[in-house]
Every structure is written in C-alpha cells, then in structure tokens.
Amino acid sequence: MGIVTPGFRxxxxxxxxxxxxxQYLTHDFPVLSAGPTPRVPMDRWEFVITTETxxxxxxxxxxxxALPSETPTVxxxxxxxxxxxxxxxxxxxxxxxxxxxxxxxxxALVQSYGGxxxxxxxxxxxxxxxxxxxxxxxxxxxxxxxxxxRMLIPHLYFWKSAxxxxxxxxxxDNEPGFWETAGYHDYGDPWxxxxxxxx
Amino acid sequence: xxxxxxxxxxxxxxxxxxxPLREIxxxxxxxxxxxxxxxGAVGAxxxxxxxxxxxxxxxxxxxxxxxxxxxxxxxxxxxLDMRGTVSLRIPM
Numbered sequence: 618m619g620i621v622t623p624g625f626r627x628x629x630x631x632x633x634x635x636x637x638x639x640q641y642l643t644h645d646f647p648v649l650s651a652g653p654t655p656r657v658p659m660d661r662w663e664f665v666i667t668t669e670t671x672x673x674x675x676x677x678x679x680x681x682x683a684l685p686s687e688t689p690t691v692x693x694x695x696x697x698x699x700x701x702x703x704x705x706x707x708x709x710x711x712x713x714x715x716x717x718x719x720x721x722x723x724x725a726l727v728q729s730y731g732g733x734x735x736x737x738x739x740x741x742x743x744x745x746x747x748x749x750x751x752x753x754x755x756x757x758x759x760x761x762x763x764x765x766x767r768m769l770i771p772h773l774y775f776w777k778s779a780x781x782x783x784x785x786x787x788x789x790d791n792e793p794g795f796w797e798t799a800g801y802h803d804y805g806d807p808w809x810x811x812x813x814x815x816x
Numbered sequence: 817x818x819x820x821x822x823x824x825x826x827x828x829x830x831x832x833x834x835x836p837l838r839e840i841x842x843x844x845x846x847x848x849x850x851x852x853x854x855x856g857a858v859g860a861x862x863x864x865x866x867x868x869x870x871x872x873x874x875x876x877x878x879x880x881x882x883x884x885x886x887x888x889x890x891x892x893x894x895x896l897d898m899r900g901t902v903s904l905r906i907p908m
Contacts (some may be wrong), residue, residue: 651867651874653822653881669835696871730820732882776871781820796871800888800895813890 635692637807640700646753647699651795655730655760655781662765664749666714666814667783670724676714678739678765684709689748691771693778694807706769708750711742722787726794727768728783733796737770737804739775739787746772749782774805774812822881830864830875836887840894843906851902854882861885861904 636642659678666674676684688707694700725739741747750759750769758764763780770778776796786792797803802811810816822871830846837845846862857879866876872888872895886897898904 647869648826650825651870651872652825652876652883654825655820657820702900726904731822760823796888799872799886799897800890800893801871812895 633654633731635702636700637694638810639812640694640698640807643699643701646701646762647695649695649697650761650780652731655731657765657781657783659765663765663784664714664782666718666787667767667784668718668720668787669789672719674714674718677747681709681751681766684713687748689769689771691769693771693775696774696776696801696805696807696812700807705754706748707752707755708748708766708769710745711747711749712745714749715743718787720787724791725789726788727777727779727782727787727790728784728786729779730783731794733779734780734792735777735779736792736797737773738791741773742768742785746770772806774802774807776801777805824865824881825867826869827865827867827876830860830862830866831862832866832868833864833873833875833885833887836873836889836894839889845904845906847907849863849905850884852877852880852882853900853902855880856902878885 665675667793686707687710690703690705693704722739725737725742727735748769749766751766757762767780768778768782800813802813802816805811834844834846843853848861850861851858857877863878865878867874872886875885877884884900888895
C-alpha cells in the first residue's frame with residue numbers, strides 16, 4: 618500500500634482538458650479589483666491610442682458604437698487560478714481600432730481610468746486576439762467587471778484584460794505595468810503557466 | 817484626461833496587512849504611521865484601505881486612494897512595493 622493516499626494529493630493540476638495547468642473551473646464570475654471602481658460619465662468617456670510619435674487617435678463612446686462589433690465566445694483564465702469557459706462578449710476588435718494607426722512600435726501599455734496599467738507585445742493585440750469589450754452575456758458590462766469598456770485578451774491571463782480601459786500607448790520599449798512591476802510575469806501565457814517572474 | 821468619480825468598492829482596513837508583513841518585518845508594521853507620497857496624508861498603516869480580492873494586496877491612502885503599499889506573495893518570494901510611501905514611523 619502506498620504511503621500517499623489519493624486523499625492527500627490535493628487539487629489536481631488541471632480539472633479538465635480545456636483548462637490550462639493549475640487552473641480550476643468556476644461558473645460564477647469572480648470580481649477582482651486593485652482599487653476603487655471608476656465611474657466614467659459616458660459623455661466624457663474616450664478611448665485614445667497614442668503612437669510612439671505622440672500621434673493620438675481618439676474615439677468617443679458614440680464613435681466606438683458606430684464601429685463594427687464582434688461577439689467572441691472565449692475562455693478566460695485568471696492568474697488567481699479560476700477559469701471560466703465559453704464566455705460571450707461584444708466589442709470592437711483591436712484590428713478595427715488599429716486599422717488607421719500608423720506605427721512601428723513593438724509594445725503596448727494599456728492604461729485605465731483609475732490608474733491601472735498592463736503591458737504586452739503589440740502583436741498580441743492584433744489578428745483577432747483582442748477586443749475593446751462593452752457587453753458581457755448580452756448585457757452592458759457592469760462597472761465591477763470593467764464597464765463601460767474593458768480590454769478582452771483571452772489568450773493571456775486575465776490581468777492583461779484591463780478593466781475601465783481608457784487607452785493604449787504604443788511604445789518602442791516594454792514598460793512593465795501595475796502587476797508586472799510587482800512580481801507577476803511580463804507576458805502571462807496561461808498554457809505555459811507564466812504566473813510570476815521567472816516562470 | 818478626465819478624473820472619474822470613484823466608488824470605493826469592497827475593501828478591508830490595513831489590519832489585514834499584519835500577517836503578510838510579519839513574514840518580512842520583525843515588528844507589526846500595521847502599528848506604524850505612514851505618509852502618503854501622493855497627497856502627504858499621515859496615518860496608521862492599519863487605517864489604509866486594502867484591496868485584497870486581487871493578484872496581490874493593494875493598500876491605498878484613505879484620503880486620496882492612491883497606492884501606498886503593494887505586496888505580492890509568490891511561491892518563493894515576497895514582493896513589496898513602497899513607492900507610494902514617503903516614510904514609515906515605526907514605534908520602537
């Protein structure tokens with residue numbers, strides 16, 4: 618008889634084939650927040666992409682709503698180990714927002730109302746991988762989940778999908794964001810379990 | 817840039833920092849007095865607003881809500897960011 622019985626093995630590394638290593642499945646939608654919830658009046662909301670030459674591309678809420686939207690159904694993975702599968706969103710693809718932006722930048726620093734930031738390579742925002750999302754499950758995105766609009770970048774840990782987003786700074790250098798300066802991984806691929814620096 | 821109105825949302829007081837900081841410091845830091853680097857407000861660490869439903873603990877100034885202190889515990893290290901703190905007065 619083995620010394621370690623099944624009861625002492627702890628949580629399995631992954632609870633199913635659709636889950637990245639170390640994640641568990643949740644059916645609710647946990648709210649994580651590093652600070653107060655900003656309330657941005659819709660008539661003053663704007664989204665600004667600023668290039669490495671300081672050229673600013675601005676969209677008001679009405680501008681954004683006039684753009685073609687997509688309804689991606691994606692799995693999301695939080696670095697605190699919960700995953701939620703098959704979530705349905707509505708938003709504008711970053712490919713659409715970037716279509717008229719002339720840039721040679723390699724990196725993006727996403728900035729939020731309230732001061733949050735997160736960084737990633739610009740290529741991770743393109744080719745159908747990222748959205749500016751304003752609806753979840755058919756409803757307007759609730760402020761606690763990042764409304765009126767948040768980033769949706771589901772192939773990276775969810776801290777990269779900044780809530781209350783207000784813009785993206787395109788840069789030549791890779792400026793680490795809020796969690797990336799405090800021990801979390803610079804890239805954050807859940808399938809390679811890149812939670813912390815050094816992973 | 818516009819300054820949005822803020823709803824504080826779910827947070828705890830700085831007393832919840834006692835255990836995590838005890839892993840790093842030899843004394844109970846929640847009894848210390850901190851000065852906020854953003855607005856200069858002085859107050860007990862125990863009175864900070866702590867957002868703990870997050871990938872780390874984020875302690876904010878109760879006056880201006882800027883970050884005073886952040887702590888992330890990884891499996892093999894503790895990360896402490898105190899750039900929002902001008903000083904800590906620690907009773908000895």
